Amino acid sequence: MTKTYRLDDGRQTLVLASENDRLPQVVYWGGSLPSGENLGALCAAHQIDVTGGMLDENPAVSLCPEAARSFQGQAGLMLSASDGRPLLPEFRLHSVEEGDALRFVCQDAGNGLTLTFEFAVDAQTRIITCQTKLDATQPVRLHWLAAPVMPAPQLAMDMIDVSGRWCGEFQLNRTPWSAGIRTRDNRTGSTGHEHFPGLMVPVTGATNTQGECYGFHYGWSGGHTMIAEELQDGRRQVQWGHAKDSEIAAATRFETAPLYLTYSDTGLNGCAVSFQRHLRERIVTWPKPDTPRPVHYNCWEAVYFDHKWPVLKDIAERAAHLGAERFVLDDGWFGLRDDDTSSLGDWIIDARKYPDGLTPLIDHVHSLGMTFGLWFEPEMISENSDVYRAHPDWALGPQDQILGRQQKVLNMARPQVRDFLYDRISAILRDNPIDYIKWDHNRVLPTPDAAQTRGTYALLDRLRADFPLVEIESCASGGGRIDFGIMARTQRVWLSDSNDALERLRIQHDAALFLPSAVTGSHVGPRHCHTSGRTLDITFRAWVAAQRHMGFEMDPRELDTRETEVLMRVTQWWKDNRAWMRTADILRLDSADPAVIAEQQQDPAGARFVVFAGKAATSAQISPRPLRLTALDPAAMYEITLANRDELAGLSRGTTALKERDLVLSGKYLMNHGVTLPWSFPERMWVVEGTRL
Structure with a gap:
């Protein structure tokens, strides 16, 4: 007996079927089907033939393909008992909840396992959100759990996934479909410059503006894995999940991050617009939703660690004159932080540089009509810091690990670490009128660990609950942590540490497949770019920044009269248009x-x-x-x-x-x-x- 289910959002239809109470599988995903479509006939039409060299029945590419049912490709679940004994579960459909969403509960009574799949559609953004959850009656060790497994279109010749590097994020890779597996395995412990968790599968002939395309985004800020497989029989499956073996401890409950899906009949742009709208309108929570996005000034490339009151005062005045509405004090204000070798984790204002605290600078910034923001890197710790000397055991990984930017990573899974960071950060926020945090993350983890990401989420959630009007930017050496998971807790991303407008033109263009303008910071960099060595005209630098959430990140003292005039003119153009551009589709x-x-x-x-x-x-x-x-x-x-x-x-x-x-x-x-x-x-x-x- 075959049971069928469907979800519709006006542009796409998803049809699932369960045969003989086995795990459901997707039998159709694409353009909207007629309301009267005979789903039983559709399921029959979906079946492929059997011939020599094949099993007598084709194992289903189910929502979690099962090795125990002779599935010959990548299984959707790999786990073992707490004693290390491998488990090969076989699930049966137990119950289904239908409506605007679908919830399938499947059980393996013999192994004490319950697998739950959830699907929800958004008729406004055309996004399907789905997730897989695993419950066990006894602790088990999880090696791999896929979010609901989806088919890929047969008429696609290529897939487009996203790689990159520092100062070269969001590079699009076209890879031909062929027999076997393409795996993107991110072991860095965060989203990563190298592995943005997104995939586009265009049907042959699709371009930016026309044709069919399927889009995927895995909303998780930790290590993750993407598997795109073509089986011997020609069927294709796409799997997403946390990085394999990143669940360190045995437990009785596991779940994937949400997987966001969309289908487009207007090329890659149709998928891009759905992701942009869903992120902006469903994922991000805006502290002050009716406040225009402020023109942003960050002092990092002007002063680096050399904080001097007369210089900062002068720079703030010049930034305000250019049109800035937010002033951000970057790295170097705390501990004994004169370079990148010390003080991370201490988070106490440096009395040498700020004998009266941050108050004089904040008051001056406010007098110029700007709000004030501050840089933190909470998840990191320097060996040369008071906190590390007192708690070396708080660092994640072995003591003799390779350092990154002269620092280690705090173990965010430990409640006492999160409590310490909350106390230090909240004290700064309570004692100073701070509207904005630049939350940085400047090295990879020594090992992928899902608990690390959950701990970071918990700290961010606690701070957001107690300081709901503070906006937070996710910065990880630029674009090293950008995904819908972190964006559920932040409101802005720093797309790349490259302030080279030529490089950012391409980076912004490709990131627009997933990110809207409202969350994407883009700054006018210095005349001579510090990261590329290239010199670019102010007109080009200014207009590239005006494509997204505009800001400046250079020493305004370098500007000549013409550059000042051009920058002020383009900034005013952006202010005049920012209200409607905030919700514009790219x-x-x-x-x-x-x-x-x-x-x-x-x-x-x-x-x-x-x-x-x-x-x-x-x-x-x-x-x-x-x-x-x-x-x-x-x-x-x-x-x-x-x-x-x-x-x-x-x-x-x-x-x-x-x-x-x-x-x-x-x-x-x-x-x-x-x-x-x-x-x-x-x-x-x-x-x-x-x-x-």
């Missing part, structure tokens, strides 16, 4: 010129948009190719204007219309032919504003 454009990295930010109602067309290199051809827009009403007319036509170069000698006037064009024309832009040098940005008439 749509990656299919540029006909590979030298141009372009996106279209559009309000959800489609009434207005802005196109950022960044020229990352010299084009192969002389004149710019037309840039096709997307997601417009073909029958509507749009007025478009070149917002920064004053940045035209002298070598642009033609009569391109946008150089002189605004244009009114149809959505059909703008999507089929595209915008014809003026010529420009490389490392420049054109900004085109559009309004539906």
